[in-house]
Amino acid sequence: MAFIGIDKGGTRHTLVLADAAGTVVRHVQHGTDRAAGAAGELVTLRADIEALLAEAVALGTPVRAIGISFGGPVDVEAGVTILSHHVPGWEGVSLRALAEEWSGVPAVLDNDANVGALGEWAFGAGVGCRDMVYVNVGTGIGGGVIANGRLVRGQGSMAGEIGHLTIDPAGPPCTCGRTGCLEAYAAGPGVERRYQERTGVARSGREIFARALEGDIDAKAVVTDTADYLARGIGAAVCLLNPGRVVLGGGLSETGAQLFDPLNAALPRYVLPQERDTRVVPAQLGYDSGVRGAVALAMERVE
Ligand SMILES: [Zn+2]
Known part of the structure; x- marks a missing residue:
């Protein structure tokens, strides 16, 4: 077949x-x-x-x-x-x-x-995991949840929208029409906006990550904050679902250790003590x- x-x-x-x-x-x-x-x-x-x-x-x-x-x-x-x-x-x-x-x-x-999410779970970074959370960070933040080996869809096919977890209701506007969603902070446009707020200079997300590696203090702070915002959103998902693994894909995941190290360092602050071993790993299928x-x-x- x-x-x-x-x-x-x-x-x-x-x-x-x-x-x-x-x-x-x-x-x-x-x-x-x-x-x-x-x-x-x-x-x-x-x-x-x-x-x-x-x-x-x-x-x-x-x-x-x-x-x-x-x-x-x-x-x-x-x-x-x-x-x-x-x-x-x-x-x-x-x-x-x-x-x-x-x-x-x-x-x-x-x-x-x-x-x-299903692709990474069946053939990529989630292989062997019964419960998995998938987060895709690009110009927006999408997500998917596998629980007990099945994709969770929800009542109106809306499950897994991790990008729209509220980080701060007084925060910046989001594409969904609300304010302070994870996506508004940690997706590409949110990263660029936070850098511009600090420096008055408009740069692409890729440039900001490159400058952070070169020692630009503002860029480094924006990268650290990006990891922390993602950790807050992912931490909420971990508390709710207790996944074996969190798989992060999309353009931002291509920054590698520069993002994953501070993200995995921050995550334990936002999960229960029993979940401190939960790791965020890069997607494998691109x-x-x-x-x-x-x-x-x-x-x-x-x-
Ligand atoms: Zn939103």
């Missing part, structure tokens, strides 16, 4: 054909044509799915299910996309039903944070977490 995993991101979509163990045997990628909108992307997606289905038949291992990661909010139960922040026309698209109609096999649709997670989603559907 085989599975198809699809990662529909903001700037490209990736599909893989995977064998019964989830190992990728074929990889296809197409850039997003923003002008063609959702309608144009659906045409390309359908052609890519049909090509992989044919390839699976040729290999003698027919596809049993399709998993889809979508880069935006989705209604998991209905299998419908709510919108894409990057490509117009994705409002209310029954993507799961379309994939099932094109392929004749069951499909599952979920958002990219949840699917990324951009593949979505498409590998989509394979895991398809495998879970057939289980």
Whole structure:
């Protein structure tokens, strides 16, 4: 048996054909044509799915299910996309039903944070962990929770939104419309804003981390504070879920020990004494977490 995993991101979509163990045997990628909108992307997606289905038949291992990661909010139960922040026309698209109609096999649709969590848990930094928290820090902060070996979705597919834990209600505005969320402090724009507040100079997150290594006092303070804000949010998740491991992915995780060392040093301050050994580790799959997670989603559907 085989599975198809699809990662529909903001700037490209990736599909893989995977064998019964989830190992990728074929990889296809197409850039997003923003002008063609959702309608144009659906045409390309359908052609890519049909090509992989044919390839699976040729290999003698027919596809049993399709998993889809979508880069935006989705209604998991209905299998419908709510919108894409990057490509117009994705409002209310029954993507799961379309994939099932094109392929004749069951499909599952979920958002990219949840699917990324599943990917790291099944094939990456979370392997062997029964309970795991996943945090993705980039221009925003997304998250996903695996409890008892299952993805936790919540009543309205909203579980795992660690980026919107409140750090300080009197804090800066957040993209969600509230104030003082973890995301407003520790995602890329929050890091840049805090540096600018201290120095009056606008720099990218990458530059701020580089300057901290070179000894810039303000940049060092911003990095230390970033680790501490993340530790507060992650500490709340650890107190709630007692995970075996916390996996941190996204652009900020690429800073390596510069972030992970102060983060792991700060975390014990925000958890119970019995949880002081809990570690935050880097994600291992990079951009593949979505498409590998989509394979895991398809495998879970057939289980
Ligand atoms: Zn928020």
